[in-house]
Amino acid sequence: MQAGIAQQQNHDAQGADRTYRRVLELDPQNKYAWYNLGVMAHEAGRTANAGADYAEALKIDPKFTSALFNEALLLESSDPIRPVNS
Structure with missing residues (x-):
């Protein structure tokens, strides 16, 4: 995970993607x-x-608060005028 985070911070998206997917091969339950x-x-x-x-x-x-927050951002950006209670 640390290698993927470092790659991500260094704007190496392809490297980070490969690293995270390798982590998931070893631990499919890795929420991070x-x-x-x-x-x-x-x-x-x-x-x-x-x-x-x-x-x-x-x-x-x-x-998982971070994932909930980012998922909410996605939903808001896909339908920004939809009322919250709909």
Whole structure:
């Protein structure tokens, strides 16, 4: 994970993607790897991928605040005028 985080911070998205996916091969329940893949997809404008990655993190930990927050940002940006209670 630390290598992926360093790659992500150094704007090496391809390297970070490979590292996080390797982490997931070894530990499919790693919510942080799923979350970080979601963050990178979100930043790249791949909202469907980001949503799927955040959803995977939330399957593992439904109270994972960072993933919940970023998923809410995705939903807000996809339908910004939808009322909150709809």
